[in-house]
Amino acid sequence: MNSNKKKNKKITQDFSNTQEMRVLNNNYILGPSLLKNSTGDIYAAWDIAKDTNTSPDEASYHLPSPFFIKFLPENYSRSIDSMQIFKEEIQQQAKCCEWCKVVAFDHDGEDDYIVLKLPRGEFLGKSINTLNIYGDLPKVLDLISSIQTALNTLKKCGIQHGRLEPASIFITENKEVEIVDSIYVSAKQRQLKQGVDYTSTVPNREAIYASPDVCFGRKISEQDDVFSLACISYHLLSGQHPFADANSVSALLNKMHPKPIETLTEEQWQHLERGMSLNKETRLQTINAFINGFDRDAKPVGKKITPTEITIAKQHAENLIKKQANTIATNKTAISNEVKPSPKKTKKPLVEPIQISSTFIETQELDFSTWTWVSLSVLLGMVIGVIAMSVSISLFNIDFFALMDIFKGFF
Numbered sequence: 001m002n003s004n005k006k007k008n009k010k011i012t013q014d015f016s017n018t019q020e021m022r023v024l025n026n027n028y029i030l031g032p033s034l035l036k037n038s039t040g041d042i043y044a045a046w047d048i049a050k051d052t053n054t055s056p057d058e059a060s061y062h063l064p065s066p067f068f069i070k071f072l073p074e075n076y077s078r079s080i081d082s083m084q085i086f087k088e089e090i091q092q093q094a095k096c097c098e099w100c101k102v103v104a105f106d107h108d109g110e111d112d113y114i115v116l117k118l119p120r121g122e123f124l125g126k127s128i129n130t131l132n133i134y135g136d137l138p139k140v141l142d143l144i145s146s147i148q149t150a151l152n153t154l155k156k157c158g159i160q161h162g163r164l165e166p167a168s169i170f171i172t173e174n175k176e177v178e179i180v181d182s183i184y185v186s187a188k189q190r191q192l193k194q195g196v197d198y199t200s201t202v203p204n205r206e207a208i209y210a211s212p213d214v215c216f217g218r219k220i221s222e223q224d225d226v227f228s229l230a231c232i233s234y235h236l237l238s239g240q241h242p243f244a245d246a247n248s249v250s251a252l253l254n255k256m257h258p259k260p261i262e263t264l265t266e267e268q269w270q271h272l273e274r275g276m277s278l279n280k281e282t283r284l285q286t287i288n289a290f291i292n293g294f295d296r297d298a299k300p301v302g303k304k305i306t307p308t309e310i311t312i313a314k315q316h317a318e319n320l321i322k323k324q325a326n327t328i329a330t331n332k333t334a335i336s337n338e339v340k341p342s343p344k345k346t347k348k349p350l351v352e353p354i355q356i357s358s359t360f361i362e363t364q365e366l367d368f369s370t371w372t373w374v375s376l377s378v379l380l381g382m383v384i385g386v387i388a389m390s391v392s393i394s395l396f397n398i399d400f401f402a403l404m405d406i407f408k409g410f411f
Contacts, residue, residue, distance in 0.1 A: 023048060024069065025108040028115070031065055035126045037167035038206040039181040040076075042123070043069045045115065067103065072112040072184070075206070077197035082187075083112075085196065089187040090114070096157040099178050114183065118170065123180070125167030133236060135263040138296045140236045144229050146177035148287050151225060154179065159186045162220035163210035164228040166235065192217040205247055212248045212278060223283050226290050230275030237261050242276055252278045265298045 024030040024045070031044035044065035076082070090102050103115040133139040147169060151161055159182055161168075170178045190196075192203055203217040204210055211227035214220060227248070234242040242258035243251040250256075258276060260269050275290045277283040284290045 024113075025106060027104075027106075028067065028069065030069060034068070035123050035167050037070075037125065037181065038073065038165065038208070039168070039184040040070045040072050040114075042167075042180075043071075045069045066117070068116040068118055070114045070116060070180070070184075072114075073206070075200075076112075076184075076188070077191065078110075078112065079197050081194075081196045082191055085190050085194075086183070086187045089183050089190070093157060093159070093183055093186070096153065097178075097182070099172075099176070100180065102183070116180070118180070119172045119174075121170055121172040123167060124169035124171060125165070127171075128166045128235065129239065131236070134239055135237055135261075137237065137264065137268065137294060140233050141291055141294060141296065143177070143236070144233055144287075145291055146175075147179075147229065147232075148291065150177050150179045151287070154182055160220040160222070160225070161185055162189075162214045162224035162228070163204065163207045164225065164232065165207070165209040166232060169232075189220065202247075202249055205249065208241065208243070208245055208247045210248060211280070211283075212252055213280060215247055215249045222286055223280055226275055226284050226287055227277075229287060230272060230284075230290060234258060234261070234272065234276065237263065237272075248278055263300060265295070265300045268294055268298060268300075 021032075022030050027048055028045040029048050031046065034042045034044055045067040046065060047067065072086075087105060090105055094102060099119065101117040103117050105112075105114050107113065133143070147164065150169075151164075154161055161179065161182060163185060164179070168179050168181045170180045172178065188204070202215050204215045207215055209228045209231045211224045214224050214227075231242050238259075238261050243256050246254075246256065258273070261272070264272065271290075271293045274282065274293075275284050284293070
């Protein structure tokens with residue numbers, strides 16, 4: 001007895017300067033919190049018997065933890081009937097969930113907890129924002145298919161989950177997907193069904209990935225699993241919860257709608273919306289229908305343009321048109337100031353020479369200004385001279401050749 005007290009005192013002293021470490025029920029060294037979970041927070045843990053004689057720097061808690069402690073949430077009933085239901089569910093699931101071993105179910109003061117022995121792996125709730133599948137629909141659907149396989153294993157044990165969330169999913173080192181909170185979920189369903197300490201109007205209000213029916217504690221169906229998987233898919237594709245971390249009841253009352261995801265086509269987005277429908281009548285019926293209803297190969301045309309962006313684009317286009325019109329008007333004014341007005345001239349149709357390479361004759365109207373190099377006075381003198389010569393020949397009967405001889409005399 002005294003030796004045990006000394007050991008416990010030694011451990012307490014060793015971890016007094018480490019806020020993340022504490023001794024739990026004289027059996028386990030409780031490590032840091034791994035993730036928050038509506039069905040109970042999960043912590044890393046080590047066997048105190050193996051680390052009693054080692055210093056903190058040498059203790060095995062620097063290695064991957066061999067145990068995981070999952071506490072029951074504060075709002076879970078601690079009545080005798082509720083605790084009995086929980087113990088029965090542990091025994092029931094131990095028969096069909098061989099991948100996860102329940103080492104103990106105990107309490108430390110007011111804290112009730114389960115000690116789990118899990119294989120090496122990672123909780124989806126912890127790594128969801130660091131996975132390399134953001135916006136990748138095929139990879140997301142592959143993961144959802146693996147979760148469906150885990151749900152089918154639970155169904156063989158008579159368990160319909162109905163309220164999955166990222167913190168429910170455990171992905172092993174071998175990429176196998178398992179569900180870690182099924183004991184709590186099935187025990188809570190039995191508790192509500194049997195009316196054990198049923199006091200809340202929305203008994204599952206903390207389940208933010210669950211359908212309204214599950215939040216109200218009604219009978220679970222596959223459509224509720226569809227809703228949860230659709231919400232998880234939305235989170236994986238967009239990086240955020242579809243209803244801003246509000247539960248579906250709050251979303252229903254406040255008429256909240258998820259924002260469309262730009263990496264999806266219109267048809268893919270509409271299909272995802274049907275999976276997240278708050279109305280059970282319009283929601284997809286089965287998980288297979290949800291997974292297989294997507295066109296995985298379809299690519300979005302591009303970023304969806306919002307009405308605001310359309311308005312801005314129109315205003316920008318109108319400004320460009322006005323600016324161009326002002327520029328043209330300015331140029332016309334400048335040209336008119338530089339060029340002096342010329343006298344009005346008549347236009348004469350001229351025929352352009354036939355081009356050898358052409359198969360037809362092109363006609364073009366040529367302005368009289370082309371001949372401005374010819375003096376009008378010279379032309380007029382030549383015309384008068386020709387007329388006078390013609391009159392002289394006819395009136396005076398002058399021989400043309402004689403006239404030519406006269407002209408030669410002048411030269």
